[in-house]
Every structure is written in C-alpha cells, then in structure tokens.
Amino acid sequence: MPLDxxxxxxxxxxxxxxxxxxxxxxxxHVVAGGDALVLMPTGGGKSLCYQIPALLRDGVGIVxxxxxxxxxxxxxxxxxxxxxxxxLNSSLDAQAAREVMRQMRTGALKLLYVAPERxxxxxxxxxxxxxNEDSGIGLFAIDEAHCxxxxxxDFRPEYRALTVLHERFPNVPRIALTATADAPTRxxxxxxxxxxxxxxxxxxxxxPNIRYRVALKxxxxxxxxxxxxxxxxxxxxxxxxxxxxxxEETAAWLKEQGWDALPYHAGLDAAVRSKNQKKFLREExxxxxxxxxxxxxxxxxxxxxxxxxxxxxxxxxxxxETGRAGRDGLPANAWMAYGLGDVVSxxxxxxxxxxxxxxxxxxxxxxxxxxxxxxxxxCRHQTILRYFGEEHPGDCDQxxxxxxxxxxxxxxxxxRMALSCVYRTGQRFGVAHLIDVLLGKAxxxxxxxxxxQLSTFGIGKELAQQQWSSVYRQLVAAxx
Numbered sequence: 001m002p003l004d005x006x007x008x009x010x011x012x013x014x015x016x017x018x019x020x021x022x023x024x025x026x027x028x029h030v031v032a033g034g035d036a037l038v039l040m041p042t043g044g045g046k047s048l049c050y051q052i053p054a055l056l057r058d059g060v061g062i063v064x065x066x067x068x069x070x071x072x073x074x075x076x077x078x079x080x081x082x083x084x085x086x087x088l089n090s091s092l093d094a095q096a097a098r099e100v101m102r103q104m105r106t107g108a109l110k111l112l113y114v115a116p117e118r119x120x121x122x123x124x125x126x127x128x129x130x131x132n133e134d135s136g137i138g139l140f141a142i143d144e145a146h147c148x149x150x151x152x153x154d155f156r157p158e159y160r161a162l163t164v165l166h167e168r169f170p171n172v173p174r175i176a177l178t179a180t181a182d183a184p185t186r187x188x189x190x191x192x193x194x195x196x197x198x199x200x201x202x203x204x205x206x207x208p209n210i211r212y213r214v215a216l217k218x219x220x221x222x223x224x225x226x227x228x229x230x231x232x233x234x235x236x237x238x239x240x241x242x243x244x245x246x247x248e249e250t251a252a253w254l255k256e257q258g259w260d261a262l263p264y265h266a267g268l269d270a271a272v273r274s275k276n277q278k279k280f281l282r283e284e285x286x287x288x289x290x291x292x293x294x295x296x297x298x299x300x301x302x303x304x305x306x307x308x309x310x311x312x313x314x315x316x317x318x319x320x321e322t323g324r325a326g327r328d329g330l331p332a333n334a335w336m337a338y339g340l341g342d343v344v345s346x347x348x349x350x351x352x353x354x355x356x357x358x359x360x361x362x363x364x365x366x367x368x369x370x371x372x373x374x375x376x377x378x379c380r381h382q383t384i385l386r387y388f389g390e391e392h393p394g395d396c397d398q399x400x401x402x403x404x405x406x407x408x409x410x411x412x413x414x415x416r417m418a419l420s421c422v423y424r425t426g427q428r429f430g431v432a433h434l435i436d437v438l439l440g441k442a443x444x445x446x447x448x449x450x451x452x453q454l455s456t457f458g459i460g461k462e463l464a465q466q467q468w469s470s471v472y473r474q475l476v477a478a479x480x
Contacts, residue, residue: 006031009052013081020045022201027052030139030175035198037145037189038177041205042323043301046177047074050141053175054111055083059136060104062128063113065143066156071113073299078111087113101127107135116158125168137172140165142193145176146316149188150359154316159192166194174198179323180316183389205319205388209326210334212380213400214373217339220309221250225257227307227335228287235304236280239289240321242310242346250309251289264290292317301328308336311346314366315373315387338374343367368431372476377406414463414471419480421456425449435460435468 003011006027010016019027022038023045029036030053040046054061065071071087078085086100086109103109104127118124131137142148142165147156165174176193178185190196215223224239239254241247244265254261260283262276280288281300288294292312306325312318318336326332350363369387376383380399382392396402421434436443437451440458451457460468 005056006052009055010048013055013083014048014052015081016048019048021203023048026175026201027056029199029201030173031056033171033173035173035195036175037186037195037198037200038175039181039186039201039205040177040179040203041207042179042320043207043327044179044203046143046179049177050139050143050175051078051083051111053173054138054141057138057173059138060107060109060131061111061138061141062119063111063141063143064116064119064162065113066116066147066159067144068115071115075111075113083111084109085111085113088118089113089115090118104131105134110138116156116162120158120161120164125164129168132169132172137169140169140172140174142174142176144178145189145193146178146181146185148192149181149185150362155359163192163194180320180388182316182387185316205385205390206381206392207323207326208381208396208398209329210322210332211398212322212334212384213336214380215335215337217337217342220337221253223337224307224309227305227333228259231333232305234285236285236300237287237303237305237307238294238321238324239287239307239309240312241289241291244291246309247289247291254287254289259287260285261287261289264288264294266291292321299327300324302330303327303332304330305333305335307333308338311336311338311342311367311374312370313346313350313363315370315384316366318370318373319384319388336374343371368473368476371473375470375473377401377408377474411471411474414460414468415475417456417460418468418471418475421454421460424454424456425451431469431472434472435465438463438468439465 006024007019010019021040021044026036026038026049030050038046038049050061050063068089068091071089072091075085075087086103088097088100092100100112104112128137142162144154147154148159148162149155165172174193174195176189176195176198178189181189190198217223239250241250244267247265248263251261251263262279264273264276276288280286303325306322308321312321322334325334346367347364350360350367353360355363373380373383373387379392379394379396379402381396382394385392394402417438418434421437425434425437433445436446437454437457438460440461442452446452
C-alpha cells in the first residue's frame with residue numbers, strides 16, 4: 001500500500017518511520033487548511049507539525065520565531081535535509097537580506113523563518129500580500145506562542161501585533177505552537193491571535209523518563225560535585241544559574257575540578273556563545289553552565305541531566321529547562337538545590353524590575369507555585385502536571401518524594417487556620433500579612449485594616465514564621 005504524501009516526506013526527508021503522538025492529526029489538519037493550536041512538551045516534535053504541511057502546501061511557509069540565535073541552526077538543519085529554507089532577522093546584512101527576499105519572490109523557498117519585529121514592518125507585509133497573490137503563502141507558523149501572553153513567563157510585546165496575520169491573510173492557515181502554557185496563558189493565546197476557531201491539540205506534559213529531585217541548599221557546589229561524580233561522571237548536561245557572574249564562576253570552578261565545562265549567557269561575545277554552543281551540541285560529555293538565555297530550541301537528544309543551582313522564575317521555566325534532558329527517551333535527571341535565600345533574592349529581583357504592578361503580581365504568583373512544588377511532599381510528576389491542568393496518578397517511582405518519602409507532620413489544624421485567615425481577611429492579602437495576623441503582630445498594615453479584631457488574630461503563635469511560610473507554600477502546591 002503506497003504511503004500517503006505526509007508519511008512519505010516524514011520518511012524520505014526527515015528520516016522517521018512513523019509519526020509520534022498527535023503529529024499526524026495535526027499535519028493532516030493544517031495541510032487541509034485548518035488553524036491549529038498545538039501544546040506539546042519540549043522534545044515532542046513540534047517543528048514537524050508545521051514543516052511537513054509547509055512542504056505539502058503550495059507557496060512558502062512563514063515561521064514566526066523570537067529565537068534569533070536558533071534560526072540559523074534550524075535553517076542549516078533543513079538545508080542539510082534538502083529543504084529550501086532561509087531566515088530573515090537582524091543578524092543578516094542588507095545584501096544577504098535582499099537575496100532572501102529575492103528567493104522568496106521567485107518562489108524558490110518552501111520555509112522562511114522570520115523574527116516578529118521584521119514580519120510586522122509595513123514593507124514586509126506588503127511583500128507578503130504580493131507573494132500571496134502570486135505563488136501563495138502555504139501557512140503561518142507562530143512558534144513559542146506563549147510569548148503573546150502577559151501571564152506567560154516569556155512575554156514579548158511584538159507578538160501582540162500578530163493578529164494582523166488573520167486580518168490581512170484570512171485564507172492562510174495558522175498554526176500556533178508552545179511547549180508550556182497553563183490555562184490562563186492558553187486562553188490568552190487564543191484571544192490575542194484570534195484562534196477561537198482553531199482546533200486544539202494538547203499532548204500530555206508528562207516526561208516519565210525524567211527523575212525530579214529537589215535538595216535543600218547546603219554548600220551547593222559540593223552538592224553539585226557529588227551529584228556529578230556519583231551519577232554523571234561522563235555525561236553531557238546543563239547547569240543553570242541565575243546571574244552571568246555565577247555562570248562564569250561556576251564554569252571556571254568545574255573546569256578546575258576536571259570537568260569539560262563551558263559558560264553561556266547573553267553577555268558573552270556572540271562568537272564565543274556560538275563556539276560553545278557548537279561544542280556542546282557536537283561533542284560528548286560537555287557540561288554547559290548557563291543562564292536561561294541558553295536552551296530554547298536546543299536539540300541535543302542525549303542531555304542526561306539538568307541541574308539548577310538557583311531557583312527558576314516559574315513552574316513553566318522549570319518545566320521548560322528540565323525538559324531539555326532526556327529527549328531521546330532514555331533516563332535523565334533533573335536536580336535542583338534551593339534555599340530560602342534564593343526565594344528572597346528572586347522576589348527582590350521581580351519586585352525591583354520595571355514591569356507594571358499587575359505583571360509583578362502574576363510573576364510572584366508563579367514564583368509561589370514553584371516554591372510550593374519545591375516544598376511539596378507529593379509526587380513531583382503529579383504536582384507538575386496538576387499545574388498544567390492534567391491528571392497524574394502519583395507514585396511515579398521517578399522522583400525523590402516517591403522514592404524516599406519525607407517525614408511529614410499532621411498540619412490539618414494549621415492548614416485550617418491558614419485558610420481561615422485568608423477568608424477572614426477578604427482573600428486579598430499576601431502571605432507575609434496573613435502570617436503577621438496569625439502571629440498576632442501589631443503592624444501598621446494590621447491596624448490600618450483593623451485586623452487585630454479578627455478571630456484569627458494571634459491564633460497561630462505556636463508555630464514559627466518559617467513554619468507558617470511552609471504551610472502556605474504547601475497549600476499553594478496542593479492547589480488551594
């Protein structure tokens with residue numbers, strides 16, 4: 001029986017025998033001209049969902065991506081497979097950009113990767129309109145679609161303007177893709193990109209081959225060294241740090257200890273970044289010490305571990321960063337050392353930023369959800385999936401809490417007090433104020449709102465402030 005055209009391209013061009021998960025349904029839907037919203041975890045094969053339809057439909061497929069550093073890698077990989085692809089972004093000089101436009105006009109390209117700020121220029125939109133009349137536009141793929149959402153962890157204002165695609169090219173199918181989107185982010189993607197009529201394809205976010213572990217910080221370097229020596233003596237992996245300075249210091253320290261470690265952050269010279277990235281991708285046993293600038297779109301299947309020496313900013317960030325381990329489906333480790341100092345410094349960083357107040361509040365809520373995950377005594381796989389609105393039975397045998405359950409104490413009464421305090425104060429105050437009420441502190445804020453009159457004022461004096469913090473973080477993790 002002959003293969004259908006999509007499977008033929010999958011096999012002959014990309015070298016895969018079969019589609020995975022929802023890939024085939026997505027491809028068929030977009031080839032037929034339908035709009036789609038695709039939520040698929042890191043390593044799930046998102047790019048094939050628009051690359052194959054672009055090759056099967058008439059005209060050029062336009063891929064909108066915020067990841068300038070990765071466009072070249074993606075285009076190089078496609079060219080090696082014999083696909084006529086190009087990219088347009090600020091890294092090209094005028095002559096090279098003109099050449100890409102010429103190829104586009106003559107119908108020589110099947111895939112064009114473009115940065116959103118380039119796409120939104122009036123000149124480029126007019127070129128697309130002309131192209132649409134001549135050889136046609138096959139599709140618009142909007143990669144990293146969570147960038148449109150102000151609730152998302154990676155908001156890019158220029159993504160907001162992408163509604164213009166639907167307005168000016170109503171007959172061209174659009175496929176929006178992301179690896180991380182909780183329910184509010186998903187709703188905003190649909191609203192902002194006018195994808196109300198799009199079919200949604202939501203894959204499971206579970207990564208069963210990743211073993212999640214969270215350790216309380218106690219000399220993090222020594223803990224990292226023990227982790228590497230005992231579990232990953234010859235493996236490729238990524239170590240994430242919050243600051244550029246810490247990245248460079250940690251990479252230098254690992255080198256002194258005999259590891260093949262390289263630094264990566266946005267402040268390094270572009271040539272150094274590119275050299276380090278290539279070495280990591282092509283050689284074995286290299287450890288990349290990086291800020292979150294490293295990783296979006298990195299496709300190295302055999303990363304055996306991701307270690308965090310600092311807390312990420314959100315559950316989405318944590319999920320995306322740890323998701324770079326074990327893309328080949330083989331066992332991998334996600335290990336994190338965290339301490340309350342991290343929490344304080346991350347809070348200060350968020351609060352001192354110049355984001356609007358509304359945005360800061362959202363970022364703090366996301367940080368609290370991650371803290372809840374760190375503090376949780378439940379199955380880690382279950383807690384992550386619950387955050388993304390998915391069920392998991394627990395007992396994964398692939399996380400610290402399931403493998404070595406922690407000592408717990410019965411906090412039923414404490415949880416009741418904590419929730420009662422939330423309710424009595426009108427459900428609009430932060431945890432610090434709620435704890436002050438429980439501990440019976442006479443702060444100006446308590447007097448301002450007359451909270452010393454509440455029945456919950458001072459009922460929690462038997463527990464220390466840190467214990468109450470932990471109770472509230474546990475409640476956040478448990479979904480209250």
